[in-house]
Amino acid sequence: MDNLAEFFHMGGYAFYVWGSYGLAAVMLSYNIIGPLWRLRGLQRRLSLRPANSPGVSKP
Amino acid sequence: MLRAVDLGCERGDRILFSGLNLHLHAGEVLQVHGANGCGKTTLLRALCGLTRPATGEILWQEKDIRDDESTFSDDVIHIGHHDGIKQELSALENLRFAVALSAKSPELSAEQALAHFGLTAQTHLPAYVLSAGQRRRVALARLLLNAARLWVLDEPFTALDQSSIGVMEAMLHQHASNGGCVVITSHHAIPLEPGIHRELHLTT
């Protein structure tokens, strides 16, 4: 367990190192989740519309 | 002379029209009808090369208008919703600038063109003191200046008084009998012989 604690401590630079990776993780996962939601939403909306409707209103 | 093949235009994500074919011969006047917002203006802008159509092509004398832009633009005059009149310049200066832009030498002088529309008194007045109808007449006077064979006119009768409408109708007639082409939108019935008057109805 000592090893793990040391790993998280990052030789005293924990804030900077984990801060960097945390921030990157947030940004990068947003870039995956955002489009995913948008895609699912659009797929749902477009497949729900009646067969001959001219289109959907924009979000 | 003017031919459109399988023309389609979109505005935003709305399809205005598609699969439109038209063929206009020398000496014909095509009047485009349709409800507001059905794409009349867009069609006219596409026909003179201002708006790029989503599909299809436009041919002027059997040549794509995009391939030979400078020849085509010498042959076409477009008068749209906006007059293209500079407020700070006088009526005469506005017309002189239009002449300077075109490659051909004018058949009439700018003063004569203004006189034709009854604007002699306003020749030297700056355009901002003119009324909307008078400005419209200055814009329409451009038609007399260069011998363009294709006129593309979007609601040219708007704001014109009765006598100017008469002048304009006579000009359309004259242009057609000289072998020119006109594409025009108007809610007003234009008195022309059926032989040269063609109509197109755009539906949504």
Added chain:
Amino acid sequence: MWYWLHRFSSPAYFYRFAGKATPWLAAITGLLLLAGLYGGLVLAPADYQQGDSYRIIFIHVPSAWMSLFIYVVMAAAGGIGLIWHIKLAEVVAACSAPIGASFTFIALATGSLWGKPMWGTWWVWDARLTSELILLFLYFGVIALQSAGEDKRTASRASAILALVGMINIPIIHFSVEWWNTLHQGATVSKMGAPSIHTSMLVPLLIMALACKFYYATSLLMRARAELLEREHNSNWIRDALKNHG
């Protein structure tokens, strides 16, 4: 070749292909990320000068590389869309911009987080950070122009021109900033102390760079699918695609 390209650039085909490819790309990205992070954060030894703080390099440098790489891809796709009117290229250019801006932002933020322990301040006008900041502004410009127009295709074409103009400017800006920085060397601390690269550091760095490339591909395909749905929602292929989807 041409046949294949033509087929691929048809929105319907692309939509289906991207749908199939995305899970695979995502899986590869995940594996590479795990490997790179393990190599970088656990296996690689601490730097003898900077201690563990240098480990930020494994995200900072790949992000900085990606920020430029994506700009080039975006400008190229925009140019292709502009010249040959290929809808798919316009979509790729439009979807690249936010991803590129994210990487640029990450490069800036991690650079700043690295700078604090190294230089003692959050921000120095170092040549690389400054160039990266300008790049972020260029991305913002492209994104803003894209979202400003009412007509999506017109907006794409306009932002493609901007991206191309930016492309010509990037080397000039980079050179200017480098030159400006050498003049004011006294005012700034020495450049980001690149640790003498050892294999144990280089390998995870390269793996992370590769992971970022795959990440970009994944995110791009997902965005592009959504964008295509929105732009083409009137076309017949979308009805078919959605019917098959269930």
Added chain:
Amino acid sequence: MAVLSRDLLLALRRRSEVVNPLLFFVIVVTLFPLAISPSQAVLQTLAPGIIWVAALLSTLLSLERMFRSDFEDGSLEQLLLSPCPPTILVLAKVLAHWLVSGLPLLLIAPLLGVFLALPTEAMPTLLITLALGTPVLSMVGAIGVALTVGLRRGGALLSLLVLPLYLPVLIFAANAVAAAADGLIVTGQLYFLGGLLLLSCSLAPLAAAAALKISIH
């Protein structure tokens, strides 16, 4: 060239639009001694940067005039439908813009140099950098205006698009003036600015013409 003379005539009729950016330039520059310090030593080091940043901002103010009113009253469409090639048209418009907004900056800059205690040795360099740099600002700005002219909220967007592209000019021009004030030789910077001018003259009209065609869509 008809477009050039028309634009100059229009500028003459709308004098306030020409004078306002110029006054803005002067006022911005006078803000700095008041905001920072009237001390000669401080102003002297800041002068090149202040003058150039103010020049940048005042150019930005006048940029929209290049195509906006033509777009709104429909004359831009006429211009693009005329047989005249659009690149030539853009060149004429840029030249008119520079004559009306860049050249006056050049004339008024020595006065501001005096305000900011810029050493006399640096004055010629200031003028040369302005002469080489402000046309680049007009050229690159033309692309920005051409891209945003069709948008309703184009104004704020314009500065976001154009300012990052102005950076190289700012860096080299302000630096050349500062170096000249220190008695150094600045031919390198001036060559670079000249290169930028040539590059922008050859490429910017193409980009701006393409952008205009898209904007009037």
